[in-house]
Amino acid sequence: MSLAGSGTAHNGACAVHYDTFGDPAQPTLLLVNGLGSQCINYADEWCAMFAAEGLQVVRYDNRDVGLSSKFDDAPTDAGGAAYRVSDMVADGIAVLDALGVAKAHVMGLSMGGMIAQNMAILHPDRLLTMTSVMSSTGEAEYRKSTPRAAELLTAAGATDRDGYVQQWVDGLREWGSPEFADEARWREAAQRSFDRCFHPSGPARQFLAVLASGSWADHLPGVTVPTLVMHGDKDTLIDQVGGRRTAELIPGARFELIEGMGHDYPPQLWRQWTDLVVGHIRSHS
Secondary structure (H helix, E strand, O other), X not given: OOXXXXXXXXXXXXXXXXXXXXXXXXXXXXXXXXXXXXXXXXXXXXXXXXXXXXXXXXXXXXXXXXXXXXXXXXXXXXXXXXXXXXXXXXXXXXXXXXXXXXOEEEEEEOHHHHHHHHHHHHOHHHEEEEEEEOOOOOOHHHOOOOHHHHHHHOOOOXXXXXXXXXXXXXXXXXXXXXXXXXXXXXXXXXXXXXXHOOXXXXXXXXXXXXXXXXXXXXXXXXXXXXXXXXXXOOOXXXXXXXXXXXXXXXXXXXXXXXXXXXXXXXXXXXXXHHHHHHHHHHHOO
């Protein structure tokens, strides 16, 4: 099943690029990306797996990456944040509006999980279910990284294609799923990402947005959206305590620990991952 279409949504002056897969008459699954991640990290083949389960799948570029609006006039240091997670939430809602989707299932990974959680807090009427993966609650004590992972995450961005690819590989060597490490696949994905859009200042502004948004843990006990929380037991970028804390705070949330998974989504885990999410969706349809 190939890409069905692409478009641009608008949240005020912010333009948000999105792609769709599957039948628009079916329930929608909105996929939300992590820090610095373009929507193509949700590979076409993986989106097709979800679509084959009877879903319209929508992936989109968060602001400041990919084909969405950039905020180049804003600072990339601790002097201030150009926007907050709540603004990124509004971008995702704008995508649903552009597609005429009143309610959707939402899955977010890492920073995308933070956005999905805040969608459930701010727009519960627009969500059918929520899945938060390899994420946390905004509380610093539940956003644990190994020293090496933290060092790589906050390193200065690369300035050319070779450097960008190497940073991508170095990161996945630290926080990727060890059993499924594949440097050839990592390099190919990094090259594709660079060639689609190289914008090194964007992830820095996204990182500032997360820090400036603080914690939303106090709001999670009020979440009424049926929630699945998933985390890998090999995640060194956001330790599984982040996922466990999220599930602990959201009433009725289900926690699934995926053995062997780090802070990535290798093809070998797509089937298991898809089955868990689709099962969650069906159990609340």
